[in-house]
Amino acid sequence: MFQNFQKKIKKTLLNLPGYHTNRKILVIESDDWGAVRMPSKEIYNEFIKRGIRVDKDPYCRYDSLATAEDLEALFELLMTFKDKNNRNVILTANTIMANPDFEKIEKFGYEKYFYEPFTETLKRKTLTQNSYELWEQGIKSGIFKPQFHGREHLYVKKWMHQLQKNDELTHLAFKMRTYGLTSDVDSSIKVNYMGALNSGLKSDIVSFNQILNEGLEMFENFFGYKSLSFIPTTYTWHPDIEHNLRNNGVQFLQGMVHQRIPLDDDCTFRYKKNNFLGKKSKSELMYLSRNVYFEPSNFKNNFDVVGDALNAIKIAFNCRKPVVISMHRLNFIGAIDESNRNMNLDLLETLLTEVMRIYPTIEFMSSDELGNLIKTEKNG
Structure with a gap:
């Protein structure tokens, strides 16, 4: 009971600063679309067979490129709900634009990095080769709104360095066409490649800016x-990249109230804890901070993920704040485990049904639309 009270107080305090509105606005932000994680169920089973416990990391256990079946099921659910303006739920699909070109990297002896557009990665697999057509349908229907998550979900320099050092697990993962193994999978894994911007070194900032320009x-x-x-991978970035983002048209930074700032090359970090909704960074980029977490694939079965999200939504609306829900791609993926997708879509349906019952004046928006609304009201 006391822990629940503490949790409520903490969430209330995080919702007090920043932008306020009497409107009941709901945004869903979903990261990792387009990125490789676990290539297939066959590869997953091969890891398990070799004693590599990919089942211990939810992203390795469930996450994969979205199949046409995954997208059809998700879109059918999103089309079920309409807000006070007769608008469907919209998913802000934070997209990774490219993946490593494994074959070409291997051909050049791991001495040079190459990448391919995520659409080319989709074409390599039977289950995903036609799924981009569903992306286009979702965009046209107004229920799927891509925003930028990075060129890759990968710290390229560090990954290439480990490949050149012939690191055993990195090479095994490479042979299976992935890079996303973490210490949750095997305690011997000391290097996590998922943070694409995990350095504060000046030379790396130059490299990151070029990668961001291309992406x-x-x-x-x-x-x-x-x-x-823009939502940086692993919520980690150095402020020195922000001016370049502005020059490329980015106006809003998605993420959490907490920002992890790298001080060196992926070893030491400073934590900034005041990225409140509607506030601006020194580079004049506006923060769009998440205040609700609906990530059922990350929780055990006995955790009331719907109840927890509803409590967080109630706190946000009581504080006159828009609801910005974190809901990563892995929750909607069934290619590795179909029950993962089906169970989580049922939970999402329950959540949205309850939200619409309790808050009949709800309004659905994408992240960029919320940012533009806040900017307009502040300038008005």
């Missing part, structure tokens, strides 16, 4: 518009 250009060419918002 944002790819984004605009693919989707036909600039991404107004």
Whole structure:
């Protein structure tokens, strides 16, 4: 009981600063779309067979490229709900634009890095080769709104260095066409490659800016518009990249109230804890901070993920704050374990049904739309 009270107080305090509104606005932010994680159920089983416990990390256990079946099931649910303006639920799909070109890297003896657009990665697998058509349908229907999450979900320099050192597990994962093994999988894994911007070194900032330039250009060419918002991988970035983001048209930074700032090359970090919704960074980028977590794939079965999310939504609305829900891609993926997708979509349906019952004046928005609303009201 006391722990629940503490949790409520903490969430209330985090919702007090920043932008306020009497409108009941709900945004769903979902990261990792387009990124490779676990390539297939067959590869997952091969890891297990070799004694590599990929079942211990939810992202290795469930996450994969979204199949057409995954997207159809998700979109059918999103189309079920309409807000006070007769608008469907919209998923802000934070997208990784490229994945490593494993074959080409191998061909050049791991001496040079190459990447391919995520659409080319989709074409390599039977289950995903037609799924981009579903992306386009979702975008056209107004229920799937891509925003920029990075060129890759990968710290390229560190990954290539470990490949060149012939690190055993890194090479095994490479042979299976992935890079996402973590210490949760095997305690011997000391290097996590998932943080694409996990350095504060000046030379790396230069490299990161080039990567971001290329990724944002790819984004605009693919989707036909600039991404107004950006969510750094693993919520980690150095403020020195922000000016470059602004020059590329980014106006809003998605994430949490807490920001992890690298002080060196992925070893030491400073934690900034005041990225409140509507506030701006020194580079004049506006923070869009998440205040509700709906990540059922990350919790054990006895955790009341719907009840926890509803409590957080109630606190946010009582504090006159928009609800910004964190809901990563892995929750909707059934390629590795179909029950993961089916169970979580049922939970999401329950959550949205309850939200609409309790708050009939709810309004659904994407992240960039919320950012533009806050900017307009502040300038008005």
